[in-house]
Amino acid sequence: MIDASDAIVIGAGQSGLAAAHALRQAGRFPVVLEAGQEPVGSWPSYYDSLTLFSPARYSSLPGMPxxxxxxxxxxRDEVVDYLRRYAKNLDADIRTGHRVSSIRRRDGRFTVQLEDGTELTTPVVIAASGAFGQPYRPQLPGLDTFTGTVLHSAEYREPSAFGGQRVVVVGAANTAVQVGYELAKVATVTLATRTPIKYAPQRPLGRDVHFWSIALGFDHLPIGHLLKNPPHTPVNDDGRYQRAVKAGKPDRRPMFTSVDGDAVTWPDGSREHVDTILLATGYRPALSYLDPAERGHRxxxxxxxxxxxxxGLEWQRSFASATLRGVGRDARYVVRRLLRQR
Structure with missing residues (x-):
């Protein structure tokens, strides 16, 4: 048994690094446990062309523009480099290759057990393990019998392997549209969505939408916990995505009604061969080390x-809670509240 004394942060991606920074600012010395081999979270695993929808000035963690x-x-790769530098300059005990398997609480302290059997104790634990490790795969009718390729956007890297294919991308948010737009340059692509795609202009009145979100106070409103069913996230668009969808590259259709063999059936009754179904359907929090009954929070x-x-949970406190620009604010709030409990 090893005494970690001050605090343990689980995960060394953007959320875990922000939490460690907040703890250091409060005079605490956290141990940060990262399952991967470097403290950059899931960013290296995202698709190659991923570009932030927020400008650099709104994409920083606390203390380092x-x-x-x-x-x-x-x-994507610029974000990876930024996180590497941030972790290097952060005065915290970051331990990579340390995957947490369980957490138990007894007599006012937590015992954090690693997969190798090592146990650490601490009075404070911050779960900041993100969601990339748990892609959400919805139960679509017949999908488990599909004889083509099914993959989640977490497994997608770049479009060359899909040349000439018939591809259906399931989803209506930023990742679905960005990946569908990219794939449509080499394949015949449909965005299958339950509701029409909603677009948000990237630069209304000549200023990035994040400028207006912050100027109007929306970005900081701590209302995320009130949204049990968050509204559909609009696609940030400088105009190219909406134009492409209107031109049918990719096209957009209502969600298919069933899958049978290598074909999907559309709501109008037409049936069509499909090579690949790509699920851009988001993620769920990766909290396997906590029992489901222990995951409740406010x-x-x-x-x-x-x-x-x-x-780092989506809609944890605000619209920006799961973003580079939002995790620092939430981390300060969480650390302040947790230390008051001591």
Whole structure:
């Protein structure tokens, strides 16, 4: 048994690094446990062309501005490099290759057990393990019998392997539209959605939408915990995605009604061969080390265990809670509340 004394943060992606920074600012010395081999979270595993929808000036963690032109939209690999530098400059005990298997609480302290059997104890735990490790795969009629290829957007990297294919992308949010747009350059692609795609102009009145979100106070409103069924997230668009969908590259159709063999059936009754179904259907929190009954929270503060907090959950406190620009604000709030419980 090893005493970690101050706090343990689970996950060293953007949320875990922000939580560690908040703990250091509060005078605590956290141990950060990261299952991967470096403290960059899931970013290296995202698709190659991923570009942030927020400019660099709105894509920073606390204490370290994103470098370069503040008005540009950083790409995936720039974010990875930024997180590496952030972790290097963070005065915290970051331990990579340490996967947490379970957490138990007894006599006011948590015992955090790793997969290799090592146990650490601490009075404070912050779960910041993100969601990439748990892609959401909806139960679509007949999908389990599909004889073509089914993959989640977490498994997608770049379009060359799909050349000439008939591809259906399931989803209506940013990832679905961005991936569908990219694939449509080499394949015949349909976006299958339950509701029409909603678009949000990227630069209304010549300023990025994030400028207006912050200026009007929407970005900071702590109302995420009130939204049990979050509204459909609009697709941030500079115009190219909406134009492409209107031109049918990709096209958009209501969700197919069934899958049979290598074909899907559309609501109008037509049946069509499909090579690949790509699920851009999001993720669920990767909290396997907690029993389902222990995952309840309000604004990131556990409703079950004093001393347990969460950072990086979608709609945890605000619209930005699961983003680079939002995790720092939530981390400060969670750390402040948890330390008051001590």
């Amino acid at each position: 994103f470098p370069g032109d503040p008005d540009r939209y950083p790409r 604004k990131g503060i556990s409703t079950v265990h004093p001393g347990l907090g969460f950072v």
